Amino acid sequence: MKLMKTRKILTILSVGVLGATLTACQNTNKKTKVTSAPKTSKISVKKNIPHKSNKPGNLSPNGLTARQNASVITVYGSEKYGKDWTKTLKKAEESNLDISFHSRDDFSGIDKGEGYVYQVAPKGKSSDTYYTLDGNGSSQDIYFYQGNHYLGSATIKDIVTYLNKLNRDDVVNKLAGRAKIGNQEADSGTDDSDSSSHKNGKSNIPGDAGEFTMPSNMQGTWYGYYGDSLEEITIGAHTLKNEGGTYQLHKQSKDYDAKYSESVFKQTEHILRTVSYKNPNYDFDGIGTQGWVQPTGGTDVYAPHTEAGQAVIVNYNTSGGFRSLLWKSPELAKKNKNTHFSDLKQLGAYINDSDDDDSDD
Template sequence: MDKKIGFLMVTGLSLLLAGCGNQNNSKSVSSSSSSSSLLVAKSNVKIDSDNLSPQEAVSLISTYCGLRYGGNWAAMVKQAQKDGLQVNLYPSSKYQLSDGGQGVAYDVTAGGASQGLVYTVNNDNVNIYQNVKQNKKSTKLATVSKAEMAEYVNKKGQGKLVNDLAAQAQVVDKRNGDSNASSSTSSTGDDHKYGRAGIIDVPSEMQGTWYSADNDSDSTIVFGAHSLTFAEGSDRETTQLYKQDPQFGEDEDNYTSEDVQNATKNWGKVSFYNVNGSRWLNLRGWTQSAGDGSSYTVKTETIDGKQVKVLVQAGGAENWTQAVYYQSKDMAQQNADKKFDDLHYEDDD
């Protein structure tokens, strides 16, 4: 079983957000809103504006606004590094916006509490607002394409911040007044909706971006504090990680209900186990009734005489190694399909 299939077994399609486009029509309406200060230390990580996941899109937009306009946008981004980035989706008619876009207002928050930082999407462009309040007219700061945003963020060396925010970002659709919609996640995940009994805290050493070139294909895994994002080619999927109430699994109807499947398509059922001195995180689809899912652990291997941390993905009845991930693309390419003596592979048997 290759790494892509192993992951796709345990996750569904991500919620699709409207694209942000490539046209440039930016014009700031507030001379006091611009800022040239950096949000975090510079890095060499670059952001590609094509094929962004919903979480990456809101993270790119937030980072750009924090850099470009400073003020409340910058403060929110800095707070989101601690509390997590969350965007709530409302009908744009909820507010009196000068450009309601395609009918959806994206209210960007740090941890869920609205701070009046909103954007809408109109064709290929993003309309940016701040200090938005109900029953009060709001004029946009600017209209900017995501391609321009990525270029600006890369120039400022803030690409790693976009990835870090995206790894923990939440997308909550509140247009139907249901905070438990398919894209929703509560702050604790213990509302027992569809058997959800609490969020999973990903081990700190596992969190971050990992790269692999095994199995003749480049792929990336990003572990957030409570999420996993898998990307291969143009495919990109994010799974929120939860504990599942054992009683939920005892009812077979839960696994066959389309309503349950649709509502939990972005949720993953996680458990932990120990094998040969390593602690593994096992991930399965929320309504997955058969199969072993995919398991992950961080190990230290010797590469060219140096001790290197790697992320191991395994699956199958005997927890066979399916792929090894590294902390840089270059190292992944240099060690593509490399086998390590302390890992268990299917052809070893």
């Protein structure tokens, strides 16, 4: 009897041990599930979502202001060529972006593009990053340099497409607000694509409504023949330099009575009343200039145009007719000196020439 009791006790103990073991295993499994769940939740699937959901940038290659133009060129130079261009961009983001104009005579190795050599630099600093331009609008070619070393080229349209893919429009817009073109101060609240909105540089000259900003595609040095003489005309953001000297371009108040006055004339001898001019008769709209208190005479108009596949400026007077066709280089001006473009006849160009001499662009 004692033996049977002992076996019963052993059996009960065995069952108890087995039950405890099973319970322990079940608890262990539960703990494993609990501890493994957070590990699974920590596997980040969302990290890729922002990249996938990012939409391309919304920059447009059309109608860029001078500041936006300089900004997209600088950001593209950094993304595409790195090195000095990246250094320039980073420092400009900490201060301002300065774009200065230089004569080609100062650079032995920069031979692409037309007109000025543009230097890109942080405010108050020097840099080794330069570019040149050829053409205008979205098809304008930009040639990139590091010092005298040519890096490559791209059109404004290609540059904007490239930056949109990288979603860099935010950087471009911020940098544009910190940009200074020539003597134009940075002002993030000013859109220099609209000349009438520019109010910087207002002086105490009677009737002065502030500086007039020339369109970016007209800025630079141009060459044309006035008769048999080759002349050089340099258009800055707010200046025009020709054989007569350097003139400041300003807007005149609409309510100003611009009657001739000897004292005001002397005060404004090198200031031109500048307006956006719409030609009612011909397709040659542009920028018109007059003396500040000019009593009589027409308006000198500088109209951006295209001839022979090249960006040009048609210079004519509303009273005297066609004056000259301005090109981006003296070589182009000389090459086309005796070329008669038929669309210019409407301005009175080549009026004494035979129709046999005319050629279409």
